[in-house]
Amino acid sequence: MDDLAMRAPLAVEGLSYAYGPKRALDQVGFSLAPARVTALLGPNGAGKTTLFSLVTGLFDSREGRIRIAGHDLRRERSRALSDLGIVFQAQTLDLDLTVERNLRYFAALRGLSRHEARGRIDVLLDQVGLADKRRQKVRHISGGQRRRVEVARALLDRPGLLLLDEPSTGLDIATRRWLVDEVHRLAREDGIAVLWATHLVDEVRTHDDLIVLEKGKVVARGEVDRVIREAEAADLDEAFTRLTSARLEEHL
């Protein structure tokens, strides 16, 4: 691993994972640049969620290596995870607790003092436009608002790396648009490296970085424009179809 990858917000090298005989990830390697949004694009079942489970430390693989901000996830788990913010695909808030309680709970898990937590919660609820909902039970706010709370929660501890696992699933168009804008703003203004897993081509912007995952393998990576050019396609949609169906044919 070279020096650049050592300091990258996230560097993955030779990562493989199998569920029994089924290989979910096969020699996956990439690194993210700070202040960039990287889309992890792949059809359902390509291995995106497995990759996220490994990067967040829920799974462990003996094959390959993951570094977050230079910290090896296996050897320095706590330090590695402390630089990571996550928005999971499934809803993970406590429905019976208020928005503020949910955030305070998480802030304490991350080790923030009560004072720090209060300050961060004020700022972040403003940022996601939910300052007026802080005393509402999560059960009583909409799905889009819940997702905003989860974004706020992921940012509480000022992570250098933000992971989002298909975060737009089930969201209305306005919240989806907000989410895409917000992560780009976070990358641009706060220098956060964002890894956004999706199977929807229209969520990827032309100046983003891209990793295309197909059947557990990285089949293309680089800036979106370059990936389109190298696939000799007119747009990303076509490139994505070509990249994923080419491999499909190989398998047949």
Add this chain to the structure above:
Amino acid sequence: MSPAHAARAFAAILTREFLRFVQQKERFFAALVRPLIWLVVFAAGFRATLGLSIIPPYQTYISYDVYVVPGLIGMIQLFNGMQSSLSMVYDREMGSMRVLLSTPLPRWFVLFSRMMAATFVSIIQIYAFVAIALALGTDVPLDGLLAMLPVLVLTGLTLSAIGMFLSSWIRQLENFAGIMNFVIFPMFFISSALYPLWRVKESSLWLFHACQWNPFTYIVEAIRFALYGQVNPDALAVVAATLAVFGAAAVMGYTPARGGPAAGRAG
């Protein structure tokens, strides 16, 4: 993990469990009604048929309702341990266990905190139950209530560890009916909770031996002796050993190297 971080996280996990408990009033109600039915209905019926001789820790003849109180306290913790394991399964599906496990805290610490939280909630239920039992006229030694507390922490942790172990290793028990049939009922009935072991021995030798192999017997006896201001070292040793074994198995069950059942379903 700094000590301050650990303390904050521990307090947060306890607070969350407490708030959830307060929110779910039916759960509290059910947790109280269950042992009270045993105490009021079952004990009244049994009092007539079951003669009890003087056995330690008792120093006088006791009525059946007095005998059964420690067993019912154990029952509260048994249900609680299993319920918290079920909520782990639920949490897992809802994803909040993922949130917990992906925080920069050691995994054993996260699981220990959850177990302490479940124990804490069970102890609130126990003292509420004892207060009602006293009000109903059952003779519970008041000076034993405080002496019992440290033992309740130990027994509560042990039952939570068993529940945690089950939630991580045995997927088939993902519904409460399964847990009732295959864990709670056998543990409760094949123990000294409802009848003293010498009585069991008189009627069935194999049942007596089964009771001797059941950790819940020792949990009940540890509580029984503590309630009467005495220490039962054998029972405490068995309980502590059970905690060590199941605690370790639970931590292993929630370790990602196994592909962690606790990590939920990946796709």
